[in-house]
Amino acid sequence: MTFRAPVSEYEFLLNTVIGFEQIAQTDRFNEASSDLVTAILTEAGKLCDEVMAPLQRGGDLQPAALANGVVRTSPGFDAGFKAIAEGGWIGMSAAPEHGGMGLPMTLTAAVNEMMSGACLSLQLAPLMSQGQIEALEHHASDALKQIYLPKLISGAWTGTMNLTEPQAGSDVGALSSRAEANGDGSYAVTGQKIFISWGDNDFAENVCHLVLARLPDGVPGTKGISLFLVPKFLPNEDGTLGAANSLGVVSLEHKMGLHGSPTCVMQFDGAKGWLVGSEHGGMAAMFTMMNNARLGVGGQGVGAGEGAYQQALSYALERKQGRTPSGFIADHADVRRMLMEMKADIYAARAILLACAHATDMQTATGAADWKARAAFLTPISKAFGTETGIRVADLGIQVHGGMGFIEESGAAQFLRDVRVTSIYEGTNGIQAMDLVARKMMDGGDMAHRIIDEIEAQAEGARATHPNMGEAVWQACESLRETTEWLVEQDDLQDRFAGAVPYLRAFARVLGGHYHLTAAIADKGGPREKLARFYIKRMLPEHSGLLTHVQEGAAGTMALTLEELAG
Numbered sequence: 001m002t003f004r005a006p007v008s009e010y011e012f013l014l015n016t017v018i019g020f021e022q023i024a025q026t027d028r029f030n031e032a033s034s035d036l037v038t039a040i041l042t043e044a045g046k047l048c049d050e051v052m053a054p055l056q057r058g059g060d061l062q063p064a065a066l067a068n069g070v071v072r073t074s075p076g077f078d079a080g081f082k083a084i085a086e087g088g089w090i091g092m093s094a095a096p097e098h099g100g101m102g103l104p105m106t107l108t109a110a111v112n113e114m115m116s117g118a119c120l121s122l123q124l125a126p127l128m129s130q131g132q133i134e135a136l137e138h139h140a141s142d143a144l145k146q147i148y149l150p151k152l153i154s155g156a157w158t159g160t161m162n163l164t165e166p167q168a169g170s171d172v173g174a175l176s177s178r179a180e181a182n183g184d185g186s187y188a189v190t191g192q193k194i195f196i197s198w199g200d201n202d203f204a205e206n207v208c209h210l211v212l213a214r215l216p217d218g219v220p221g222t223k224g225i226s227l228f229l230v231p232k233f234l235p236n237e238d239g240t241l242g243a244a245n246s247l248g249v250v251s252l253e254h255k256m257g258l259h260g261s262p263t264c265v266m267q268f269d270g271a272k273g274w275l276v277g278s279e280h281g282g283m284a285a286m287f288t289m290m291n292n293a294r295l296g297v298g299g300q301g302v303g304a305g306e307g308a309y310q311q312a313l314s315y316a317l318e319r320k321q322g323r324t325p326s327g328f329i330a331d332h333a334d335v336r337r338m339l340m341e342m343k344a345d346i347y348a349a350r351a352i353l354l355a356c357a358h359a360t361d362m363q364t365a366t367g368a369a370d371w372k373a374r375a376a377f378l379t380p381i382s383k384a385f386g387t388e389t390g391i392r393v394a395d396l397g398i399q400v401h402g403g404m405g406f407i408e409e410s411g412a413a414q415f416l417r418d419v420r421v422t423s424i425y426e427g428t429n430g431i432q433a434m435d436l437v438a439r440k441m442m443d444g445g446d447m448a449h450r451i452i453d454e455i456e457a458q459a460e461g462a463r464a465t466h467p468n469m470g471e472a473v474w475q476a477c478e479s480l481r482e483t484t485e486w487l488v489e490q491d492d493l494q495d496r497f498a499g500a501v502p503y504l505r506a507f508a509r510v511l512g513g514h515y516h517l518t519a520a521i522a523d524k525g526g527p528r529e530k531l532a533r534f535y536i537k538r539m540l541p542e543h544s545g546l547l548t549h550v551q552e553g554a555a556g557t558m559a560l561t562l563e564e565l566a567g
C-alpha cells in the first residue's frame, strides 16, 4: 500500500467548511493566500508520501535502541527528520524573528496530521519541538529565546517535555523532582522522569528538555511547580555547544507500538537549567506546550486513521472472497459499512480538529476572548475524539483485512498498536472529558450553548434543501442542549465526571453532523452528500444513547462497592 497525503481533502475543508479565508483576512495572517495554502499542502504531501511513509514499517521492525547511554534511532529516521527540518516544517507557526514561517496553526495542524498518517513515530519528534517552541515564545526570557529558538526552529536541536514521574502521571502535582538556585541565574535540577518521548536521538546536535520541578519554597501540588529548560549540552554564550550536562537516558520503555519513537526514562542529577516563566508558575507555562500538543495529538489520531483507512481500502479492492459485483470484498455490504464508518469519522474528526485550530488562529490574530474560549472548549474534544477515531478506524482496518489484519506483515496491526497511546498521553481522554465538563463549563455552559446555537441555526436553514439531514442535526442539537443544561446544574462534580466521556463523544458526534451537513450543502448530489447522509442517518444517532448515559449521573456508576466489583 502506498500512502497518499489527503491534500485535496484538506483544500476542501479549509476553503469550504472551516472558513480559512477568515484567518487570511486578518493582518496577522494576511500572507496565507489560497495559492500559498495549496503550495504548502502539496509540498508537505510530497514529503509525507516520498520521505516519511517509506520509514513507517522500518520504525516498527527496528525500534530505537539505547547503546552506551545514547539513543540510536531507527533506520532512515535521521534523514527523515533532517528533511522535515530543512523543509521548514518544524517552525511553520513559529515567529519569523527567530526563523519561523509565522503561518497559521490551522496549516500546521493539517501538515502535522498528514505526517502522522505517513509515519507517526517520527512525526512525534517535530511535534515535541513545536510545543517547546511555543512555550518558549510565550514564557522564556529574551536571552533564552535568542539562544534556543533559532536552533529548535531549524531542527539543529530538538525539544522534549518532562512531566511524568512514577508517582505523578495524571496527577502532575505529585511530582518530586526538585530544583535549587545556583546563585548565577541558573538552577540545579534533580529527579527522574519516565515515559519521555524522544528524550534523546542521534540526529540533533542538542536535546532540550522542559522539566517540571519544585523549588525549595514551592508549596505541594501544582501551584508549587516551576518549569526549567535543561539542555543535554550546555550552550556557550555564542550559541556553540559546551560541556555535557549532568543528565542522561537510563533506559527505553518496551512498548506496544510506536517503536520508532524512543520513550525514555530520564535522570537529572543537579543538571543545569534555566527558569521558564515565573517561579512556581510552571504549570501555566507548561500548559502552553500541552495545549499545542493536545491539538497535535488529536491530529496524530486522525492521521493514523487516514493511514489505516487507505491501507484497508486498498486491501478491500484487491481481496476476492465470496460473490460480489466487482469480485472484491469492498462490495460486501458489511465491508462497505466499515469503510464508510471509517471515512465518515475521519472527516468529522478532521473538521473538528481544524475548527479548533481555526479558533486558535483567530485568537492569536484578534486577541478576542470569545475565540480564546472557543479554542479552549474545542481542544479537549479535538484531542479525545481525534484519537478515539484513530483507534476505532485502525481497529476497523484490521477487521477489513480479516485474518491478514492480525498478521503483522500486512501492516494493518501497526496502525492500531502505534495510535493506541494517543488516547493516553497528553492527558488521558478521561482527563480531557473531565476538563470539558468542569473547567470549560465554568462559564455556566455559555460557550457550549453558543456552539449549539450555531449548529442549530445551520440545521434550521438546511431544512429547505436537505430536510431529513437538517431535521436530524436539529434534533440532535436539542438533545445536546438539554443535557448541557442538566450538566451545568450538577453541583456535585462526580455527577458530571461520571458522564464526561459520553458527553464529549456526543458533542463530537453533533459537531460531526454539522460539518457533514456543510459538506452535503456544498456538494449536492455528489459523494460528500452521500457520505454525509450515511453519517447523519447511521452514526449521529449514537449521541442519543450517550446523552442518556450522561443524565444518569454518578450514582449508578459508583453503585457497586470495590468488594462487589471484585466479586
Ligand SMILES: Cc1cc2nc3c(=O)[nH]c(=O)nc-3n(C[C@H](O)[C@H](O)[C@H](O)COP(=O)(O)OP(=O)(O)OC[C@H]3O[C@@H](n4cnc5c(N)ncnc54)[C@H](O)[C@@H]3O)c2cc1C
Pocket (backbone or CB within 6 Å): 161, 162, 163, 164, 168, 169, 170, 171, 194, 195, 196, 197, 198, 255, 258, 263, 421, 424, 425, 426, 427, 428, 429, 430, 431, 434
Ligand atoms: C508512549 C508514551 C509516551 C509518553 N510521552 C510523554 C512525554 O513525552 N512526556 C511526559 O511527561 N509524559 C509522557 N507520557 C506519559 C503520559 O502522559 C502519562 O502516561 C499519562 O499522563 C497518564 O499518566 P499515568 O500513566 O500515570 O496514568 P494514571 O494517571 O495512573 O491513570 C490511570 C487511569 O486512571 C485515570 N485517572 C487518573 N487520575 C484520574 C482522575 N483524577 N480522574 C479520573 N480518572 C483518573 C486515567 O484516565 C487512567 O485511565 C508518555 C506515555 C507513553 C505511554
